[in-house]
Amino acid sequence: MEILIVEDEKEIAQLIHNCLAREGFQCYIAYDGLSALENAKVIQPDLIILDLMLPKLDGLEVCNRVRNLGMTKDPYILMLTAKGEEIDRVIGLSTGADDYLVKPFSPRELVARVRALLRRSMRHGGHAQINETPHFTLNLDEHSAIRQLDDGQEEILDLTALEFNLLVAFTNYPGKVWSRTQLIDKLWGADFFGDERVVDTHIRRLRKKIEPNPAQPTFIKTVVGVGYKFEDDDKR
Template sequence: MEILIVEDERTIAELIQESLESEGFACRTCYDGLSALELFRERQPDLIILDLRLPGLDGLEVCARIRQQTNLKDPYILMLTARGEEIDRIVGLSTGADDYCVKPFSPRELVARVRALLRRSLRHGGHPQQIYCTEHFTVDLERHIATRNLHGDKSQQLELTSSEFKLLTLFVKNPGRVCDRARLIEHLWGDDFFGDERVVDTHVARLRKKIEPDPRQPRFIKTAIGVGYKFDDAMES
């Protein structure tokens, strides 16, 4: 498996390369959009880690041009973005990105996302496997299993109800993004829900009891006052 890293901040690029190579991945690195396109055509990597903000061609344009190529390998693309940028615009179908990682990120989180993307190809011949990872959590939709990632390679399977599993899945798929109560309700019950939208708070409270070190002071599921909740699984400073 070969990975192309496209990141104009050299210290970040070196950190990514060192983290991936320590896990056995072969990596190439470049620092601008035009070089990324040249290396893509030359090497045809299995996965591209692509920064959104690049000199010259930005990450969205590079992503779009790669997806327009014919007779070349169609790689997975993991977009790197700063907090506050439009995640929907990055990971939407129009861009062709497969996943994103929000800066600042931990090397462990990045490696987990890379493994999850490449696992889709390895296990299903290119058909996406529904596995989503953050720093501390992994959700496998196909097997309906959620785990908490512990130190090292250890993990703990979480005992969740169907509603709790759905909530955690939505949060893990949207780290750093505020989910309002209306969206949470639609995700849990669809259009058939009638009642007080505050009922979702009860389900969030139950999920917190199962995943938070201290549910009274949530580390992962933060309250967005007057709106809903935000899942934050970035590395603590």
């Protein structure tokens, strides 16, 4: 597993590097936001440890740009923050960070968070390998998703691994109302660390890719005070 460490304080960066290298991870270091983006394109890391406060580009901007690079891998992002910084802002409801860790942290906690992120996967169980609804066809083996447009054309959806798994969960149980806690358990299981509102981040990103009008969702509906549900029928 390859990890990109983005931290402008060299002593902290080296500490993180040494800690994770001892655990068998291949680690690289970038000391500013622009270098982080260049390294991410070349390395295609499995995970990025990203400090919030960076020279040239801050962590939130780096996170946002990484999510739009279209890389072969969609890396997990662990944001590093200082005490007193707003967690809502750190999680970045528009950036797609997966977790955060507040400084100062122990090496043991860092390793635990990293391992938890890298173990995250969708548990498909005994579900069929093809999920079909009137407007969506998901191939679980190929990790591909197609949306049927109203004019009869097909659109290949460019989904991240997490977005794909989220849509799989929804299409497995159309009409089911999911709480944030249930979605976290389904997608991340007991390995999840962080604020459950990170679910809203991924729902919003998924809506932008599958909804005709994300501001007025057709497929992923918000159930006020409860969570979300997926609806699809032939009457649309």
